[in-house]
Amino acid sequence: MRTIVKILIPFMFLMAIMGCKSKKQNMEQEFRDFIKTFESTVIPLQVQAYNAYWNASISGNSDDYALAEKYQVQLNNHFTNKEDFELLKKIKTEGNIQDTLLLRQLEVLYNTYLGNQIDTSLLAKKVKMEIEVEKKYSNFRAMIDGKSLSDNEIEAILKSSTNSKELQAAWEAHKEIGNVVSNDVIELVKLRNTIAKQLGFDNYHSMSLELSEQDPEEISALFDELDNLTRDSFSELKDEIDTYLATRLNIPKEQLMPWHYQNRFFQEAPAIYSIELDKYYANQNIEKLTSDYYSSIGMDVADIMKNSDLYEKPGKNQHAYCIDIDNSGDVRVLTNIKPNYSWMGTMMHEFGHAVYDKYIDKSLPFALRNPAHTFTTESIAMIFGRMASNPQWMYDMKIITAEERDKIAPEAYKVLRLEQLTFSRWAQVMYRFEKAMYENPDQDLNLLWWNIVEKYQMIKKPEGRNAPDWASKIHIATFPCYYHNYLLGELLASQLNHHITAQILNSTDFMNQSFYGNTEVGKYFIDNVFAPGSRYKWNDMIEQATGTKLTAQFYAEQFLSK
Numbered sequence: 001m002r003t004i005v006k007i008l009i010p011f012m013f014l015m016a017i018m019g020c021k022s023k024k025q026n027m028e029q030e031f032r033d034f035i036k037t038f039e040s041t042v043i044p045l046q047v048q049a050y051n052a053y054w055n056a057s058i059s060g061n062s063d064d065y066a067l068a069e070k071y072q073v074q075l076n077n078h079f080t081n082k083e084d085f086e087l088l089k090k091i092k093t094e095g096n097i098q099d100t101l102l103l104r105q106l107e108v109l110y111n112t113y114l115g116n117q118i119d120t121s122l123l124a125k126k127v128k129m130e131i132e133v134e135k136k137y138s139n140f141r142a143m144i145d146g147k148s149l150s151d152n153e154i155e156a157i158l159k160s161s162t163n164s165k166e167l168q169a170a171w172e173a174h175k176e177i178g179n180v181v182s183n184d185v186i187e188l189v190k191l192r193n194t195i196a197k198q199l200g201f202d203n204y205h206s207m208s209l210e211l212s213e214q215d216p217e218e219i220s221a222l223f224d225e226l227d228n229l230t231r232d233s234f235s236e237l238k239d240e241i242d243t244y245l246a247t248r249l250n251i252p253k254e255q256l257m258p259w260h261y262q263n264r265f266f267q268e269a270p271a272i273y274s275i276e277l278d279k280y281y282a283n284q285n286i287e288k289l290t291s292d293y294y295s296s297i298g299m300d301v302a303d304i305m306k307n308s309d310l311y312e313k314p315g316k317n318q319h320a321y322c323i324d325i326d327n328s329g330d331v332r333v334l335t336n337i338k339p340n341y342s343w344m345g346t347m348m349h350e351f352g353h354a355v356y357d358k359y360i361d362k363s364l365p366f367a368l369r370n371p372a373h374t375f376t377t378e379s380i381a382m383i384f385g386r387m388a389s390n391p392q393w394m395y396d397m398k399i400i401t402a403e404e405r406d407k408i409a410p411e412a413y414k415v416l417r418l419e420q421l422t423f424s425r426w427a428q429v430m431y432r433f434e435k436a437m438y439e440n441p442d443q444d445l446n447l448l449w450w451n452i453v454e455k456y457q458m459i460k461k462p463e464g465r466n467a468p469d470w471a472s473k474i475h476i477a478t479f480p481c482y483y484h485n486y487l488l489g490e491l492l493a494s495q496l497n498h499h500i501t502a503q504i505l506n507s508t509d510f511m512n513q514s515f516y517g518n519t520e521v522g523k524y525f526i527d528n529v530f531a532p533g534s535r536y537k538w539n540d541m542i543e544q545a546t547g548t549k550l551t552a553q554f555y556a557e558q559f560l561s562k
Contacts, residue, residue, distance in 0.1 A: 027091060027094065027096040027097065028096070028097055028098070028099060028102060030087075030091070031091055031097060031102055031105075031106065032102070034084070034087060034088075035102075035105060035365065035367070038084075038109070038367075039365075039366045039367075041078060042075070042078055042366070043326065043327075043366060045071070045074055045075040045078060046075055046325075046326065046327070047325055047326045047330075048071045048074075048075075049068070049071035049072045049074065049075040050323055050324075050325045050326075051325060052064070052067045052068040052070075052071045052072075053068045053071075053072065053323070054323060054325070054332060054334070055067075055068070056068040056135075057138070057316065057317040057321075057334055058309050058313065058316050058317070058334070059315055059316070060135070060138050060139055060314070060315025060316060060317070061315065062135065065131055065132075065134075065135045066131075068131060069127055069128055069131040072127050072131070073123070073124045073127045073128075076116060076123050076124075076127060077120050077123065077124075079112055079113050079115075079116035080116045080117065080118065080119075080120050080123060081113075082117065084113060085113045085114070085117055088106065088109060088110045088113055089110070091106060092106055092110050101365065101368075101535070104368060104534070104535055104536070105365055105367045105368060108367050108368065108534060109367055111211045111212075111213070112211075112367075114199065114211065115199070115207065115211045117198075117199060118195050118198055118199065119198075122191070122194070122195060122198075123195075125191065126188070126191055126192065126195065129184065129187065129188045129191065130188065130477075130478060132184065133181050133184045133185060133188065133477045133478065134474075134477070134478045136177075136180055136181050136184070137177065137181065137474045137477070137478065138315065138316075138317050138318070139315065140176075140177045140180060142154050142170070142173035142174045142176065142177075143173055143176070144169055144170065144173050149170075149173065150312070150318055151174070151264075151318045151319075152312070152318070152336060152338060154170050154171075154173065154174045154264065155263060155264065155342075157170040158170055158171065158259065158261075158262050158263055158264065159262045159263065159271070162248060162249055162250075164249060164251065164257075164259075164260070167259040167260060168257070168259045170259065171258060171259030171264065172259075174264050174472060175467060175469050175472045177471070177472050178467060178468040178469050178470070178471035178472040179467065179468060179471075181471050181477060182445075182468035182470075182471040184477070185471050185476060185477045186441055186445070188477065189204070189437060189438060189441045189480075190441050192204035192438070192480065193438060193441065202439075203438040203439055204438050204480065204481065205434060205435050205437075205438035205439070205480075205481045206438075208480065208481035208482075209481065212373065212374065213373070213537055213538065214373075219431075219484060219488075220435075222488075222552070223428060223431055223432070223484065223487075225552060226424060226428070226487065226552060227428055227456070229552065229556055229560060230421055230424050230425065230560065233421055233560050234421045234422075234424070234425050234458070235458065237417075237418055237421055237422075238458045240272065241261070241270055241272055241418075242256055244270075244272040245260050245261070245270060245272070256459070256460070257459075257460060257462055258453075258459050258460070258461075258462065261459065264472070265426065265473060266422065266426065266457055266459055267422070267423060267426040268342070268419065268422065268423070269415065269418040269419040269422040269423075272418070273411045273414050273415055273418075274411060275408050275411040275412060275415060277341035277388070277389055277412075277415065278340045278341045278342075280341070280394060280399050280400060281339050281340050281341050281343075281344050281388075281399075282339055282340070283339065284339055284344070284399060286337050286339060286343055286344050286347050287305065287310060287337065287347070289344065289347075289397055289399075290305075290347045290348060290351050291305055292397070293348070293387070293393075293397060293516065294351060294355060296516050296517045296518075297515055297516070297517070297518055297519055297521055297522035297525075298519035298522035298523060298526075299355045299358075299359070299522050299525075299526070301351055301354060301355065301358075303329075303331075303358075304331050304332065304333060304351065304354045304355075304358065307330065307331070307332045308332050308333040308334065308335075309332070309333075309334050309335075310333070310334075310335045310336075310337050310347075311335075311336065311337055312336045312337075316334075316336065317334060318336055319334075319336075319474065320333070320334060320335040320336070320346050320349075320350050321333075321334050321350065322334075322350045322351075322353035322354045322357065322381075324357040324370075327357075327360075327366055327369040327370065328362060328369070329358065329362065331354045331357045331358050332354075333347075333350045333351060333353075333354055334350075335347060335350060341388055341389070344388040345385045345386075345387075345388035345389070346385070348384045348385045348387050348388055349381040349382065349384060349385030350381065351384070352377075352380040352381035352382070352383065352384035352385065353377050353378075353380065353381045355380070355525075355530070356371055356376075356377045356380045356381075356529070356530050357371075357377075358530075359525075359526045359530040359531060360530055360531060360532075360533040361531040361532070361533060361535075364533050364535060367534075368533045368534045368535050369533050369534075370533055370534045371533065371534065372529075372532065372533070372534050372535075372536060372537070372538040372541040372542075373485075373534075373538035374482065374485050375484075375485035375486070375488040375489045375492065375538070376489070376492060376529070376538055376541065376542070377489075378485050378486055378488070378489030378492075379488075379489040379490070379491075379492035379493045379496060380493075380496075380525070380529065380530075381489070382486075382489050382490055382493040383493040383496055383497055386416060386493070387514060389412055389415050389416050389419070390412065390416075390512065390514055391404075391405040391406075391408050391409045391412045391512070392405060392409075392512045392513065392514045392516075393514035393516060395514075396514045396516035396517070397516065409512070413511055416559075417559050420490065420555075420558075420559045421559065421560075423486075423487075423490070424487060424490070425456045425457050425458075426456075426457060427483060427484065427486055427487035428452075428456040428487075429452050429453055429456050429457060430473070430475070430476075430483035430484070431483060431484040431487075432452050432456070433448065433449055433452050433470060433476075434476065434480065434481055434483065436448055436452075437470075437476075438481070445468065445470055446466050446467060446468055446469070446470070447466075448470075449468075449469055449470035450465075450469070488550070490555060491550060491551070491552055491554075491555045492542065492550060494554040494555040494557075494558045494559070495542070495546050495548075495550065495551065495553075495554045495555075496529070496545070496546060497510060497513065497554070497558070498510055498546075498554040498557075498558075499545070499546040499547065500513070500515070500521055500524060501513050504518075504520055504521055504524055505518075505521075510557070510558060511558070528544065528545040529541070529545055532544075538550075
């Protein structure tokens with residue numbers, strides 16, 4: 001009897017192992033079958049929706065926007081399928097997926113489906129409202145003395161005029177878009193919050209971060225750290241800005257108002273130094289410079305250029321973006337190029353997004369053929385966007401001579417440092433305003449906006465002004481809870497720049513690298529950052545690519561020391 005028991009125990013143990021292994025194999029096969037069906041349905045829906053959005057962005061036509069809305073609803077509705085979500089939830093809960101690539105797809109798809117587990121009528125309403133409000137932004141033109149002006153024209157006035165009345169008129173004319181869209185945006189914020197609460201989140205802001213694998217408390221702590229790091233340095237620079245502008249405009253510093261800071265939001269640095277970057281690009285072919293540069297580091301963008309829409313048109317979206325239509329190589333860029341420094345930087349920025357999308361490993365499953373995170377693609381866009389003010393880059397691109405490069409280098413660094421600190425403080429405004437707005441959209445948002453602007457940007461609210469100036473920023477309406485990723489992108493851009501300079505170029509010059517003509521640098525980006533797509537969580541990818549997880553250390557070293 002004891003012998004039989006001794007035989008039965010290992011037999012039963014073996015059967016349990018085999019049963020467990022069989023269950024895991026069955027679960028993995030079930031998930032593989034799910035993915036096959038998912039891809040056959042979602043890929044054509046995405047292509048249809050993204051093409052429609054692209055066409056609407058270019059034309060501004062109501063019918064095109066209606067079509068974009070229709071297809072976007074169809075795409076979004078796929079992710080509301082409750083049976084699909086319950087299957088993903090079951091697979092995730094049981095924990096039987098062992099294959100690492102399958103497991104990562106499960107994480108990505110689960111979060112995507114979770115964010116859409118709402119009533120389809122609510123989802124359709126959200127998409128409709130988002131399309132309608134974007135259409136209002138696209139078609140809005142500031143009016144001054146009966147003349148319609150584009151954003152480019154408003155920016156030109158704010159940058160060049162020294163007449164305070166003219167500056168105020170241009171600034172206020174642009175802010176009129178806030179009155180046009182503010183009620184729509186508040187309604188949209190409340191709808192997004194309703195959706196988030198139905199899914200078990202406190203509000204849409206925290207939901208957005210968590211579903212993108214970011215811890216809201218960690219992000220807030222990082223922004224607090226950056227506030228402390230940049231506050232004193234920015235305060236010194238702000239006094240330098242005010243002294244320069246007061247002299248230029250022939251007014252006391254105390255009378256400086258938001259329209260005096262040379263752009264609509266004080267998100268870009270005013271031109272307070274002697275270097276005039278615009279003049280170097282006034283006669284340049286911005287499109288060709290962009291193409292030639294990326295080609296020099298082993299990244300061919302000819303196909304992207306061919307599919308893109310780069311110049312102004314009536315009704316066209318006045319901003320800039322990059323879109324990957326199919327996650328398989330159809331990458332496009334929308335810009336409104338003018339031959340100036342700002343658009344040179346924008347082109348380099350958007351094509352940074354584009355090469356990231358293009359060089360993601362196409363053998364990866366469809367769900368993983370995206371950047372590791374939205375801010376990791378921003379970091380690439382930023383590291384290349386910074387080149388427009390880099391004298392070494394300008395020399396390498398044959399825009400300036402070696403003598404001119406050496407002459408303007410100190411001032412160019414000051415410009416870049418000022419841009420970084422100015423943007424850092426602006427990003428604080430956006431992050432903190434959106435966070436507070438989604439926590440309580442019924443508060444006085446006009447007052448909230450100016451309280452935050454005054455604290456972080458240190459500019460005054462115009463006396464007696466009570467207008468929805470916050471709503472003049474398109475990102476708040478159409479790219480919600482996203483802006484903090486721009487600042488995270490700047491941190492990573494500095495981290496990547498430091499790693500490449502030290503480890504690939506064997507240099508200690510972290511300020512003057514252009515990477516021009518260096519295909520080894522291009523290969524590093526492609527192999528270590530682009531190709532993995534979202535195969536790894538963002539901080540794991542960063543650690544593998546740079547040797548350490550995301551840190552503010554390299555950003556501080558690059559821009560907070562004089």
